Amino acid sequence: MSDVIIENLTKRYDETTAVDDVSLTVTDGETLGVVGPSGCGKTTTLRSVAGFETPTEGRIRFGDEEITHVPPESRNVGLVFQSYALFDNMTVRENIGFGPKMQGVDADERDRRTNRLLELLGIDDLGDRDPTTLSGGQQQRVGLARALAIEPEILLLDEPMTGLDAKLKRRLRTEVGDLLDDLDVTALYVTHDQEEAMEMCDRIAVMNDGILEQVGTPQKVYQQPSNAFVADFIGTSNFLSGESTGDGVDLGFATVPTNGTTPNQGAEAKVTVRPEAFTVGEGTIEATVIDRAYLGDTIRVRAELPDGQEVTLSLDEAAPEPGETTTLSIDESRMHLLES
Amino acid sequence: MSDDTSNRTNDENARRTDGGANIDGFGTTDEESTVTTREANQSLSVRFGRQIIKGVLALTIVFLIGPVILTFISSFAGSWVGVLPSGFFTLENWYVALGYNELGTSRGLGGGLQYSVLLALGGVIINLIVGIPIAYAIVRYDFPGRDLLSTFAILPLVSGLILGIAFLRTYPNLSSSGISLIIGYSLLKAPFMVVAVKSSFETMDLRQLEESARSLGASWPRTFLTVIIPNAKQGIIAGSIICWTLAAAEFNFSYIVYSRGAKPFSLFLFSNISNSGVLQAAAAVSIYFLIVAAVTALLRASGTRGFTYGAR
Numbered sequence: 001m002s003d004v005i006i007e008n009l010t011k012r013y014d015e016t017t018a019v020d021d022v023s024l025t026v027t028d029g030e031t032l033g034v035v036g037p038s039g040c041g042k043t044t045t046l047r048s049v050a051g052f053e054t055p056t057e058g059r060i061r062f063g064d065e066e067i068t069h070v071p072p073e074s075r076n077v078g079l080v081f082q083s084y085a086l087f088d089n090m091t092v093r094e095n096i097g098f099g100p101k102m103q104g105v106d107a108d109e110r111d112r113r114t115n116r117l118l119e120l121l122g123i124d125d126l127g128d129r130d131p132t133t134l135s136g137g138q139q140q141r142v143g144l145a146r147a148l149a150i151e152p153e154i155l156l157l158d159e160p161m162t163g164l165d166a167k168l169k170r171r172l173r174t175e176v177g178d179l180l181d182d183l184d185v186t187a188l189y190v191t192h193d194q195e196e197a198m199e200m201c202d203r204i205a206v207m208n209d210g211i212l213e214q215v216g217t218p219q220k221v222y223q224q225p226s227n228a229f230v231a232d233f234i235g236t237s238n239f240l241s242g243e244s245t246g247d248g249v250d251l252g253f254a255t256v257p258t259n260g261t262t263p264n265q266g267a268e269a270k271v272t273v274r275p276e277a278f279t280v281g282e283g284t285i286e287a288t289v290i291d292r293a294y295l296g297d298t299i300r301v302r303a304e305l306p307d308g309q310e311v312t313l314s315l316d317e318a319a320p321e322p323g324e325t326t327t328l329s330i331d332e333s334r335m336h337l338l339e340s
Numbered sequence: 341m342s343d344d345t346s347n348r349t350n351d352e353n354a355r356r357t358d359g360g361a362n363i364d365g366f367g368t369t370d371e372e373s374t375v376t377t378r379e380a381n382q383s384l385s386v387r388f389g390r391q392i393i394k395g396v397l398a399l400t401i402v403f404l405i406g407p408v409i410l411t412f413i414s415s416f417a418g419s420w421v422g423v424l425p426s427g428f429f430t431l432e433n434w435y436v437a438l439g440y441n442e443l444g445t446s447r448g449l450g451g452g453l454q455y456s457v458l459l460a461l462g463g464v465i466i467n468l469i470v471g472i473p474i475a476y477a478i479v480r481y482d483f484p485g486r487d488l489l490s491t492f493a494i495l496p497l498v499s500g501l502i503l504g505i506a507f508l509r510t511y512p513n514l515s516s517s518g519i520s521l522i523i524g525y526s527l528l529k530a531p532f533m534v535v536a537v538k539s540s541f542e543t544m545d546l547r548q549l550e551e552s553a554r555s556l557g558a559s560w561p562r563t564f565l566t567v568i569i570p571n572a573k574q575g576i577i578a579g580s581i582i583c584w585t586l587a588a589a590e591f592n593f594s595y596i597v598y599s600r601g602a603k604p605f606s607l608f609l610f611s612n613i614s615n616s617g618v619l620q621a622a623a624a625v626s627i628y629f630l631i632v633a634a635v636t637a638l639l640r641a642s643g644t645r646g647f648t649y650g651a652r
Contacts, residue, residue, distance in 0.1 A: 052551055072554045079555040085548035089570035099556030143552075150556055 002063030003027050004049065004154045004186060009058035011044050018044040020210040021058070026154060029184040031177070033201030035194050035233070041210040042190045046156050049188060051075050062153045073102075078147030082159040084139040086131035092142050093118070093127040099150035117145040120179065137168045144176065148185070155180070155187040161196060173199050194234050198222070206230045222274075224336050231272040231338065238311040239338075244269040249337065252307045256332050270338045273330055275300070275314035283329020287311070289320050303328070408629065415623035425619070433623035437612050455602040457631060459518050460587035463525030464533075467583045470526070471533030472569065472576065478534075479541040480550075493534045500528055504596025520597055521604060525587035532586060533579040540575025544568075577643035581636050588632065605631075 004026040011019040019041040026032045034042040047053040049060055051072035059068045067075055078099075087095050093114055100110045118124040121141040131139060140160060147155055160176075161169045177200040180187050191197050197204050198218040205215045206229070214226040225231035228239060242251035249256055249269045256271070276298075287303040290310070299319040303326075304310055313319075313328075320326045414420050415434065418427020438453075471493075477483070478490045507520055549571065553563040569576070591606040598607055605628065612624035 050551065050555055052554075072551070073557050073559050075555070076557070077555050079552055081545075081548045081552065083545045083548050085545055085552040087549070087553070087567050087571065089567070089573065098553070098558075102553075102557035102562070146552075146556070156555075 002153070004188070005061040005063075006045065006049065007059045007061065009045065009048055009060065010056050011041070011048060011053055012056045017210050019048070019055075022207070022210075022212045023058075024205055024212065024215065026186055026188055028186055030203065031180050031185075031187040031189055031201045033189045033191065033197030033204040034207060035191055035197045035204060036207035036213075037233070038192060039209075040207040042192075042207050043158060045207070046158055046188055046190045049154065050077050050079055050156055076103075076150060076153050078150060078152035078155040080140075080143050080147050080155070080157045080160045082162045084131075084136075084143045086139055086142055086146070088130070088132050090131075091127070092123070092129050092131060092134070095131060095142055096145045096149050099146060103150060113149050113151075114145075117149055120183075121145050136164050137172060140164065140172065144179075148183070153186065155185050157187060157189045157191075159191055160189075161191070161193070169196070176200065198234075204234075206233060208233070223334070225272060225338070228270065228272070228338055231336070236275050236312055236314075238273045238275065239270055240273060240309060240311075241268060241270045243267070256330065256335055271335050272338055273311070273335050275312045277331045277334035278311070278313045278315075279329050279331070280313070280315060280318070280320065280326050283327050285328040285330070286325060287328050288325050289322050291322050292319060411622045412626045412629070414619060415626045417619060420618055420622075433619045434627070436616070436620050437623035437627060453605070453608065453627070453631065455518070456588070456605040456608065457635060459521050459604055460525060460584050461635075462518070462522035463529060463587040464580050464583045466522065466526035467530050467533040468576070468580065471530050471579065472537050472572075474530075475534045475538040475541055475575075476546070476564075476568070479538055480546045494531050494538075496528065496531045498528070500524070500590055500593030501596065503528060504593040507593075507597055518601075521594065524593045524597060525583075525590060528590060528593060529583040529586050532582045536579030536582060537572055537575040540572035544571055573643060577640055580639050580643065584635055584639065585632055588628075588635075 006022060006024040009019055009022045022045060034045060036042050044053055048055050051070060055068060059066055087098065096114045096117055097110045100113055118127055121144060123138060123141050126134065126138060131142060161172060173196060189197065189201055203215060203217055204221050206213045206221060208229050214221055214230045221230060221234050225234060231237040240251050242249045244267045245255060249271055286306055290302040290304055293300045298314045301313045301315055301319050302310060303313060414425035416429050417425035418430050474493050478486060503524055507524060511520060549567055550563055553567045588605040591610065594604040594606050598604055609624055609628055613621040
């Protein structure tokens, strides 16, 4: 296996540009998540790698081999869909063996691979079943096994968990994540669910409107979003605007030093603060609580700052009631200046 | 994780059995007294609704099947003067209908029947070749004129009479051969094939199935033959049966186009009904029903086996 490299991929349909000059590298053995709202071009990117879309511009390479114009059946990519797309005219076992059979793998080896995958995915008792009799989670496992059976260069997962219920989704996330790690499969994981991507992927690429906004580890993307879109899409963000003082940002009620680059003195600057970077009951920032929602593991509070800006805070049981005025402090190390 | 998933199936099975029991209305015990009360309230529809439907169904079956059975029985009778036929058991009507005269020599109509089974089957084969791709294209692709094609492929627009006259005018020399009958049957019955196969395709996610198969290394033709078509087998079998039956029963077109040689099915029936006694007609109708039933069974069996074989 080798790296999968997408170079300057652009895909245009008549008037609209679905993907605009996207370059991405999925390194060998890595799971790269591609997240973004619907219509952001993430599925088009995946389909280009699979070979079902021909790029308007740009190239796709598997290692040193350019495959931009290689037909899908010769690319050796595994596809897992949201709708599972199992072949109902075959048993589970035949579904898994289909790919190797098409590739001319001999029957013994096919059986060996099928057995191993059935076991690996914990569905060894379902081998002779008809796919239509399986539950959603089981079908998804068969779909995954089928895609893995061809020992693909890259595994492409297109919203594979979207159809499942929340609890099963959570369990499968860990399972599939572990499995992808263990097998050292190179994978491109497309989802609109940023939480799912953060849990399962080594790195995350955030797309919006056909443009690649940022690529980085889940931590990097969360803590140091490169722009307002990423900050807003990945988790919850508070945006505070102020004026640059040269070595910090004057937010009106407080001046905070910023890490990294600072815009020119006097320029407008925007910082993002995560809800959990606030502490109540200390500090100098006055805030009035607007409302309060109990979420179980946290309490989400909306509060108004003296200058009228609203912030969302994530607090523990000691959170103030609506109407109360409290003081806030911000963990400055967790504030992030956005490039404007 | 397999434990949990198998639990899930068990649950589902349990639910299914429960559902079955509730419909019968006997699934309750004393401990479930609340459930019993609720069922007592429902029982108006359960008790009367079911009975009424059963009754209507039984009446319909008796009304529709009764004459067929009576006809079949009477075809073995010597005479039918009163309410019920009498004079059993004779095969004379069958001999006459099948074209054997009193001396036992054949007029060759038995072979004609076989020929006419094949005529309709030829129509079905053309329908399969033309109808499946049309249904596939309509469901799978978006192209200019798709709605128009969809409408024309689905509506049986032309009647057999009109098509027959058009055929005679356009190909005056073809009328003696079976080819015009086969083509005519396929043209007339194609909509039924398209509708049946289309409805099968519509329940499948064609694009994702196709892309899955292709990413697994199957070329497009191979994908179409080993994945798409076998998945639509219900529709294809149903369409074939409908097309064959309707082609075999097509009278207008056959009547206009047929000139000489072995008779198509419907004309065989017609000549036996219009020129002969009740009992001979009964025998002819019985022969027709037997052949329809046999071909239907054959299409079903060969279809199911063929597709299963294809998947291995």
